[in-house]
Every structure is written in C-alpha cells, then in structure tokens.
Amino acid sequence: MAQRKILIIFTGGTIASVKSENGLIPGLNAPQILEFIPEIPADIEIETLQLCNLDSTDVYYKHWLMISEAIERYYEGFDGFVICHGTDTLAYTAAALSYLIQNSPKPIVLTGSQKPIGMEITDAKKNLMDSILYAADPDSNNVNVVFYGKVIAGTRAKKNKSFSFDAFASINYPSIASVQNNGKIIRFIKEPVTGGVKFYHSLNPKVFVLKLTPGITSDILETLFRQYDCIIIESFGVGGIPINLIDDLGRLKDKYAENEKIIIMATQVTYEGSDIATYEVGQRIQNRFRYLQTYDMTLEAAFTKIMWILGNFSGSFHDFHHIFKENINHDILNS
Incomplete structure (x- = not known):
C-alpha cells in the first residue's frame, strides 16, 4: 500500500485521562498518547491536532462544528482522519459529523476507550490502532465509529455498556466492517462514494x-x-x-x-x-x-x-x- 497520511484529532475523553484527586480527568496531550502505540506501520504517516481536552460530557454542538471545520481545513492534505473522543457523547458527535460532512470519499473515524491509555489493562491502544488502520485503508470512507474491533456507521452507533470494552452497538443496521486482531479488515458492507464531499457549517441547537x-x-x-x-x-x-x-x-x-x-x-x-x-x-x-x-x-x-x-x-x-x-x-x- 502506498504511503497514507492520517490526521489524528484529539478532543480529550477517557483515552487521554489521568488520575486526579477528583477522579479521572483528561490530561494527556497528543504526543503523550502516541507514545503508547509505537507500532504504527511505516507506510502510515501520522500528524496530530489537539483541538481541545475535554470530558465528552462537556462536548456539545459548538465542538461538533469545530471538529468539522478542522477536517474541512485539512481535508485535501490527508487520506483519512481519526478523532479521539470521550465515549459518553461519542455517538452524538459521530451522528452530527455524518450530517456536517456528507459523501466523503475519505474516512472520518471516531474512537475512544473505556480505560485510559496509560493503564496496564486498557482498550485504548487497540481502539486507536484499529482506527488508524481503518482510516488508512483506501476502501474506507464516510463517518464511522471504530470500537472494540467493530466499524459502525456514524449514525447507527450507541453506547450501551458503561464499563465493558464492547461498549458500542450498531442499532438497527449491520456493522460496516470489523478490524481483526492481526489488523486485517473484514468488510460486510461495501459502498463506494461517488461525487465530491459536502461540508455544512450550521446547526440549530434549539x-x-x-x-x-x-x-x-x-x-x-x-x-x-x-x-x-x-x-x-x-x-x-x-x-x-x-x-x-x-x-x-x-x-x-x-x-x-x-x-x-x-x-x-x-x-x-x-x-x-x-x-x-x-x-x-x-x-x-x-x-x-x-x-x-x-x-x-x-x-x-x-x-x-x-x-x-x-x-x-x-x-x-x-x-x-x-x-x-x-x-x-x-x-x-x-x-
């Protein structure tokens, strides 16, 4: 596969969290998080953007627009995008981006974790690596959630478990694909995108x-x-x-x-x-x-x-x- 260039956008969440006297709080920045996954394939070039560092409880429509605008700004320079996000409102962000960024031939992947990436037992490393691999695959497109090996359409994801690693389900629609432990992608639904991407810039929060x-x-x-x-x-x-x-x-x-x-x-x-x-x-x-x-x-x-x-x-x-x-x-x- 030819060199693929991926932009990882960090917004905070459990994946970036550290312990504090008041419980877990987002505290790691982009370079610190990437230190935990040194095994990124040589044919994938990674750049990062630290957009914010929030618990997803505090993420709302202004942040959805911020993420969409960042992807639009860097769209031509990258082959795919990964957004690291807290799990609690990740499904809302994935759905919102599905409407703000339509018909994208380039993949826009959202992921996160149930345990911080710095913990000894964590799902963060797998989820982030799976997301990078999926975003780097030339057959991937549109907005999806990658979590616990499942690839879910951005409009169909729902968090249905509070603590388990398989926290997200695809509701009333099959998963798009799966990412195996060896990094192989098994596709269940293949739908090429024709035409150009369309970005929208407004949401009514009322x-x-x-x-x-x-x-x-x-x-x-x-x-x-x-x-x-x-x-x-x-x-x-x-x-x-x-x-x-x-x-x-x-x-x-x-x-x-x-x-x-x-x-x-x-x-x-x-x-x-x-x-x-x-x-x-x-x-x-x-x-x-x-x-x-x-x-x-x-x-x-x-x-x-x-x-x-x-x-x-x-x-x-x-x-x-x-x-x-x-x-x-x-x-x-x-x-």
Whole structure:
C-alpha cells in the first residue's frame, strides 16, 4: 500500500485521562498518547491536532462544528482522519459529523476507550490502532465509529455498556466492517462514494428531547414550545402517547406556523424502531397535528439530523419532512 497520511484529532475523553484527586480527568496531550502505540506501520504517516481536552460530557454542538471545520481545513492534505473522543457523547458527535460532512470519499473515524491509555489493562491502544488502520485503508470512507474491533456507521452507533470494552452497538443496521486482531479488515458492507464531499457549517441547537413517563402531565409543554424549535418526544413502545397530552400538544402546535415548531415522534425502545400507526394510542395524534417520525433511526441521529436541517434549510413542513426521510450515511431505512 502506498504511503497514507492520517490526521489524528484529539478532543480529550477517557483515552487521554489521568488520575486526579477528583477522579479521572483528561490530561494527556497528543504526543503523550502516541507514545503508547509505537507500532504504527511505516507506510502510515501520522500528524496530530489537539483541538481541545475535554470530558465528552462537556462536548456539545459548538465542538461538533469545530471538529468539522478542522477536517474541512485539512481535508485535501490527508487520506483519512481519526478523532479521539470521550465515549459518553461519542455517538452524538459521530451522528452530527455524518450530517456536517456528507459523501466523503475519505474516512472520518471516531474512537475512544473505556480505560485510559496509560493503564496496564486498557482498550485504548487497540481502539486507536484499529482506527488508524481503518482510516488508512483506501476502501474506507464516510463517518464511522471504530470500537472494540467493530466499524459502525456514524449514525447507527450507541453506547450501551458503561464499563465493558464492547461498549458500542450498531442499532438497527449491520456493522460496516470489523478490524481483526492481526489488523486485517473484514468488510460486510461495501459502498463506494461517488461525487465530491459536502461540508455544512450550521446547526440549530434549539432541540429538546422529552422522555415520556407514566402519569406525565402537560405543564412543561408551553415552556418547551416557547424555547425550542423542535421537540422530540420519546414515546412508549412503537409510538404510544398518553391521551392527556394530546389536546395541549395540538393547541400549542396550532399557535405557531406549521414549519415553525417541529414535533418528532420517537421511541424509548432501542431496537426495531417506531410505528405510530400500530396502536390506537399512537393514531390519536395522526389527525390532530403533523409530525415527523424516527422509524428505525437512533435518537442521536434524529437529534442531530433535525439540528442540521433547521440550521441549513428553510421551507415548508413538507420540505423538512422530505429531507428528514432522506437516507444519509445509513441513518434511516424504514420510512
């Protein structure tokens, strides 16, 4: 393989953490982290960029834009990109980058670890090396998460374990590939990218996720409608919504123009998605107001996709509906 040039962007997270009197905190910089993986193949050239050094709890949409802008700035000079990131919000960042950087023939890989790279027993070295190898492979493209040997589409990753090394699952979609212990890449889905990469530069952060609980009242709805442009409702099952919320949701939706306040119906269930029309408790809203539905999307993908849509497009509800249903980096299949 010809020489491949990879840019590793460091943002902090457990992989860069050290012990402090208040618990683990990101403290290692890029050169210190790379000292732990001296076995990088000679045909891979590494450069680094220390963008920030944060626990991913403190990473939000401004950092997603910062990462995307850095990749755009250095895009022509590298064959692939690896982003070292904390695991707790890594799935949100991966999804956001899937919308901010679309149709990329060059791979953009996110990874992290459950244990700091300086610990004797850690998953950090494997995850970082796997990510470098995947980013250096000429057949890799688009935004993906590489973790514990699995390659997951950036819109399909979800952290589903707190401590175990196999912390991420690919939700409602197969893994793209796997990276074996010998560094060999086994591809399950091959999808060449045609055309040029497209970068976007705006996100609308005024999106709120409302998780329904038994007996929830509608008292908070007026405040949410006033402060946010979109409310994602995590409903029960495939799409159940309590009857006591329907009238107030409809009344508040009627106060605004149809494209001014967006409601998205999602499910609290991790696998298999939503289908509002299945039960009467879902059909209650079908004739009361218009909404978007996540179907088999992850919450992280739905959350960041609507931020991207509202930040970059204007138009009617029909226009938003059409864009939301578009398949971007494998984010939605059943719509």
